[in-house]
Amino acid sequence: MSIRPTKSQLIGELVMAAINATTLTWNAYVDAVVTHYHDTTQVTDRILKFHVASTADEVEDFARLNTQTVKRMLIGDHKLVADIEDALIAALPEDWRCRLLTALLDRHGLLLARKPPAHADAAGQITTACALMRKAAGAVQAIAPILENGTVDAADAPHLVPALDAVNKVMGACVTLSTQLTTAIGQYAPPARAH
Structure with missing residues (x-):
């Protein structure tokens, strides 16, 4: 029986591949991850504490620190927190998001099918x-x-x-x-x- 990559490894591999294959930069990706995480996770429920700049002088340093935190999770230096998975996936360009979701579902023998649009759409x-x-x-x-x-x-x-x-x-x-x-x-x- 061959050993397949863990879920964390699979996410890390495909995020790295997406950044290497597209014009997406690490800073832009991580900014989208942090924004999604903060928009969808209540403050009291947040396990990860990202740096949020309150002055222009902090922007560059905090972006670097947040990028370092995300990279360490993706390469396995730190455990990938389940609460951040949605943000890591949502921050990818659509074709790479679909590729990652397909790979994650395939681990369970499932197929990616989008939810149909609303009747009013x-x-x-x-x-x-x-x-x-x-x-x-x-x-x-x-x-x-x-x-x-x-x-x-x-x-x-x-x-x-x-x-x-x-x-x-x-x-x-x-x-x-x-x-x-x-x-x-x-x-x-x-x-x-x-x-």
Whole structure:
């Protein structure tokens, strides 16, 4: 049995990868983490104490100290506090946030499916179907190199993980749209007549 990374290690690896692969800076990321944590956690419930600047002279030093605290958690020098996980995830760019959530759910055999938009969200109601079409197109593109030679073999190894990721995104979009349609049927479809 192979040992998989711990939840903390997985979060740390993907956050580091996101910062290395995007234009997101450590200071901007950590500022978003601190803001999310403070916005969503009552003062009395906060385990982590981040530095909050009250003067312009403190901004740079406190940003450096907060960045150091977050980096130490992500590399495992300090234990990752469960209360900060949501902030660490929410502060990532959307595509990396989805990638991390997908990886975390995959540990339990679960699939990431977004909650359908609210009934009053007209634009969101339409974008759910659009997301399915966009993700289906992405899956076809990801699968195409695998099927070029008519067989799945060792030469396809570099394409397998991206293809699986793309297919899983389609399934997540299908679950979201299915939930949206089921809700609409319950609200708008006439009850079935007895024969």
